[in-house]
Amino acid sequence: MNYTQELVEIYDLLFDRYGPQHWWPGETRDEIIIGAILTQNTNWKNVEKAIENLKIKNLLTLVNITKTDMPEITQCIRPSGYYNQKALRLQEIAQYFMGSDVQSFSTRTTAEMRTELLALKGIGPETADSILLYAFEKPVFVIDTYTKRIFARSGIFPGNISYDEAQNFFMQNLQENAELFNEFHALLVRHAKECCQKNPHCIKCVLLKKCKFNNYDLNQEQ
């Protein structure tokens, strides 16, 4: 079986189990961009609290973030952790989008947009790709620790794969389709949270038959 068939089969197994995930969990483009920054190495539940605080103060838009004093932003996003860093970077990033205005930003090629995002402090590869895929619907596959974990355990990825190598693997073996990339990444996050945690619950895993890392016997004792 080739990698394309392998990936499609994994996708189908996840989709059959979990159904459509309706990502990104946010309403507007600005909210997606803000959420992508806030969720860095942070539990999404904590991000939800920060987003709610911002919403109450009408700070869930990039333009309003540029107009607000740092301490107020910091206080709102406190639950999301790293709040000093994130507040500073959030404002810089908001200023960037306001300065270049989102209209002209979207007219560039995806590669150009990605390069510009990566040049901003606080936006690394995963955040850049999340913004491209979920805020601008560009066909870019997002890699995160969950994706690496699931595919490393399955035996498809080596343990030390780089971000770019992992991304190339998906993009070279799947149709270039933003809807597919959107749903696939969301399903991987769902699966990692619910089943393929650091201590995996292999007993309920729909990918069990395709996975080298089999913790099934261990789980049965519980």
Place this chain on the structure above:
DNA sequence: GCCCAGGAGCCCG
């Protein structure tokens, strides 16, 4: 109390 969570930047060899 300890571990972990949808990373990124910086510094160092």
Place this chain on the structure above:
DNA sequence: CGGGCTCATGGG
């Protein structure tokens, strides 16, 4: 290029 350190809260 890759590893180690820092940033920080809240839930299990």
